[in-house]
Amino acid sequence: MRLSLTFGGSVLLCAAALCIALTGPVATSGGSAHAGGTLEERKLPMRFTWVACQPNCRGWVGAVGIVTADTPREFDEFARTRQLGGAAVVLDSSGGSVNDAIALGRRWRNLGMLTTVGTSFDPRNGDRAGVVPQAYCESMCVFLLLAGKVRYVPDGAHVRVHQIWMGDRADDARAASYSAQDLMIVERDIGRLAKYTFDMGGTGDLLSLALSVPPWEDLRELSPAELRLTNLITTDAVAEVFSPNDSNANAAVADASAKIQDRLTSEIAGAEKPLPAPKSTKTAEAAVLPTGGVAAADRK
Template identity: 50%
Template sequence: MRFELIRQGPSDTCGARCKVFVAATGAITADTPRDFSVFAKGRDLTGATVVLDSDGGSVHGAIALGRAIRKLALDTTVGRVRLLRAPENAEPRGALSPQADCESMCAFVLLGGVRRVVPAEARVMVHQIWLGDRRDDPTAANYSAEDLVLVQRDIGRLAQYTAEMGISIDMLDLSLRIPPWEPMHAMTSDELRTMRVATEQPDIATGAAVAANPPAPIAPPVSRLTNGIQAAMIDISERNWAVVDQSGHSSLARRHPLTVEGEEIGSFDLLVSCGADRGRYDFSYIERRYKGARNAAPDAVGAVTVRVGGLSEPLKVVSSDQRDGEMVTYAAAQVPADLIDAFTSLGNRSMTLETRASGLVTTIRLGNTGARQSLPGLISACRKSPGDRADLSAGQLGGMAAAR
């Protein structure tokens, strides 16, 4: 994180009432508290406001930085300091812009301010803390007992720090509901006020509401359907992508929980098969959804979209109806080989699935663990399949197949 001292301007506008800003931008690391201490040493920061614009970072770094801000009795806000034109060798002057985000652990740094202001245009965004090297595909990763101890210890430290700053523990509870495969939760004006994250604030654009004290979760139905077939008959993993055989047809498949701000409301299967059209793959989405404690079951899913990087493809919802107490949705499309190639390329890649149903939006991000290794097996199986797929050329099996 980078720190810069800037006085409010223009000077002829604010005069003797010009504020002092400490612009704090960038990622929070374990070294950030030390860097801030070096920055603050020898400077008069009396009455200054720390202006935060950060995507978060280290848990320990954020806690130590927040405590340092409180020790100096500084104020905090979310925004950016825009430098103004000034004569050469003149003191730098800046204007506060509220167009900024304070994400993840930055939200806890914000708590360090004696006076905390969140402008209407700014966003404070929270989610669960997670082991950084396993965030790309969290359901595929392995976790040791030592890993669990580390996370639990950090949660305890955050709880102690939150209470120490005089903030409702509900803020930490809210953060811990949002799993790493969902988008971060943008805190609403009510949450910022009732949880005492902001000491004063104008009206803030409302994000998705989350109950402070949700009722006990409703147990999900036991049955699980996958395109009309009992899930037990199809070995689809939640841990990684793998080739599965379904009634003689091979697919690259993955299963994932379906959640809304941490509440599990079902699960879905993704199946990628070789398409008959040149340079495209058949892509299927099969979802089982039930009523949650905080989220009612919709009448039907209206739209499903898959995204990989800058590529996006809408799926056609073929059916979405109630079956044995749960809603089963089937959507499909022929997607470009470029989309699958990008997802299965070397390195950590992610795929995002978005659904829209009766005003409820779900957004799930899942990684590519096993996809690159398993795709050649799918291509080989497609070449051996009976019927029209047996005659497909490498070009008709998609870009990755041709490369193989």
């Protein structure tokens, strides 16, 4: 799948609903997790980071970028040395491959993982770690969000949907030509996506909303009511996703929100500028045509 990106909206920094306050040091593995830098990273192949915190939080997985054919394998490698059962995944992604995202989502559900949208805040000067809700989950990322056993979408996050399309023709979809093989690939992947949606507890409304938006239109941002209609939200309690080890972490959320917002409002607001659409990302199962061409179903 492929995404066409449009950016906008106000910046909401570490609202009490999502900023996770931690006492003690925070360690990140697999690369540093931070808020502003993900603007470009979310258009690159997905990478995973582990934010470990002591003593009042178990930690979480940051998943930033586009799902490619390598992503499921890379997640397996990332998970091999970690106990990720029941852990939270914080998503900031512009989508990616249909079938590889489905494979990754099924891995997350098998691990009983929990999902939300945001970018991890890399603590500096002794500040507590947290998650900035101003992030984007678009196209196939929405179906990764659906993979969570528990799903939370904070105020300030953007969840956007779009149609499946041929990635190599999505930029000028109406002018392109299509073969019967192309249509077969698209319809096959829609069927796989429909089965996955229902397996994950999503509704037909999610498929209806996504498949109604052609690639020559802007992505459709889901309203709070639509997030509930589609079952993308299962809880309004952030503690159900981040599972703090004791009640002190919950009490510290509001305190950390104020500290981080005071220091970062101007910094992040300046970073959140409209970005151009990323290049097409192909599905894993590209079909070789009789002429030697390659077709793949993507989401724009």
